Amino acid sequence: MSSTAQELDHLIGKEYKEGFVTDIEAETFDPGLDEDVIRRLSAIKQEPEWLLEWRLEAFRHWQTMVGPDWAKLDVPPIDYQALSYYSAPKSKKDGPKSLDEVDPKLLETYEKLGIPLEERAALAGVAVDAVFDSVSVATTFKDKLNEAGVIFCSFSEAVREHPELVRQYLGTVVPQGDNFFAALNSAVFSDGSFIYIPKGTRCPMELSTYFRINAANTGQFERTLIVADEGSYVSYLEGCTAPRRDENQLHAAVVELVALDNAQIKYSTVQNWYPGDENGKGGIYNFVTKRAECRGVNSKVSWTQVETGSAITWKYPSCVLKGDNSVGEFYSVALSTLKQQADTGTKMIHIGKNTSSTIISKGISAMRGSNAYRGLVKVTKGADNARNYTQCDSLLMGDRCAAHTFPYMEVANPTAQVEHEATTSKISDDQLFYCTSRGISEEDAVSMIVNGFCKEVIKELPMEFAVEAQKLLGVSLEGSVG
């Protein structure tokens, strides 16, 4: 790092410690989006010039783009000029004053999920100073990571503390102009997570936003960048199984993963945002661009996702298999009930030699939910001996829901082996009666059958997460039968 950059960092760091927080607290931008808004945003975040330029470039590109064509989704038009693109981190006084002020339905869900009382308050955004002792947890956690040389911090902090790393990798997997929402995110992203695992390091613990202070309100344009250097390993858990109180309707996040030679990244998501009511009112629109590049030889990336929330989910965590012998995996459970719409899947792009990919997708539709799997397996000309195995299973509950499967294949190398299997099944009355006749309640029976259906995916999740995800599937389906 140059000495001026260091000076600058020092200055920013100092500013941050003093005054900075109080300064921004007063500020929330008026609705609207233009270059001036982006300049102000970047200035408030005290970003280096190159990042501002990067944002502006993205914005200019975005202006030339049109929103995507929603094949299977019914998306109401979004007025981008009606959104506010900067809001100071929610100060505590904005939240509910006590649990009494929180939507009882939300609390009921927490209870069913077995979330401890103190944590329920934190999730619901209650204005209690030390809601639970996350500070001490986070501190011991940080010490351990420092020892290993792992960098795990908010995106803004990374821009201040490790600008050279951010600059080296930002936008190298998902270019600014990749798609409409990625371009928008690149222009206006608020914050997110940054992870760097040094050469030959096995990250000593599962990393989770849960332990990152201030993670609760990363906002609607989140940006995540994970870099696993040669021979390293990291497992990252995104989200939390409990639904969060959230005022933002549009979420357009970007996640970039880079795996260098012999590195391995395991990325697990449980997404349980507010799905809206049974008429599709309210609820989050979740439009995410997630992509991993297996840049090095023998590198490996696994995406595992359990998607039960949001009114509309549109995401295709993908792997670009550039390095020879690299491996991409995608394990997904997507559940849509009420009037939810999920359009999700993956892209596996085989570029290096002897690359292989596995796709296991489980879609569950109940009530008036609609679920689409959309997947692309692309084998480029030079990708000798590429292998792909895809399995897409759909489970239907009732007659008003829908499931669709769209597997696309583009194979330009004759040595490739691409396999695809798909099934559709229904939870039958026979199965439900068989369970209830053994004393198992109907709700537990549904949850049991659904979890059985998803088993291959759930077992890919880290242990504690898997247990929570199972509970969550049951809770999300309550009232879906009968």
Place this chain on the structure above:
Amino acid sequence: MLSIKDLRASVDGKEILKGINLEIKPGEVHAIMGPNGSGKSTLSHVLSGRDGYEVTGGSVTYNGGDLFELEAHERARAGVFLAFQYPVEIPGVNNMYFLKAAVNAKREQEGKPEMDSMEFLTLVREKMGLLKMKPDFLHRNVNEGFSGGEKKRNEILQMAMLEPNLCLLDETDSGLDIDALQIVAEGVNALRSPERSFVVVTHYQRLLDYIVPDFVHVLAHGRIVKSGGRELALELEEKGYGWIEEQAA
């Protein structure tokens, strides 16, 4: 234990049970025989609370209470058990997990704590031994890919684990080979006790050589048209149902 009075039930507007009367006391074994389509499975489904049947008349009292007040899972927890004529496959659900969930649902009802894993495993291994089931069945999915006879044995395993008061066995003998028939019958006999009653639906008198009934009933066209002791089964084996149906007509 169970008192069925003039029970009528229909499916999709079609009356299947047309006035059933049956009195079952603790410790008794009742065999029900009868032609195909006469309503035997319907009766066991109605008793165990399956959806889709409309009870149009009569009453069923179980242990002094109205059975129809209870939902299917509540009846099971209150000690009613149905061994299915066609056991159902549940893909992805581990057999042991399923069994444990059933056992603990009942224990919860009885105010007992969940059975711990060691205790459960010891018990289930013992019962499987009696039924000569290989331990690997525990780790397979519920009935998935089981042979016909294996499914029936799995039903009896569940029954042995749940220790119900009222056991309804719907053609448990069909699909069993000769040795398996004996093993399953021994499994059932091991459960016989002065507090526990059985309703055994079968087409074959042979089963009743092993599970000796106190009463035999003939169900035809939705009614019990003849009742007797175990000798009635022998008579049926010899003469078929025609003569009884004529008598009843």
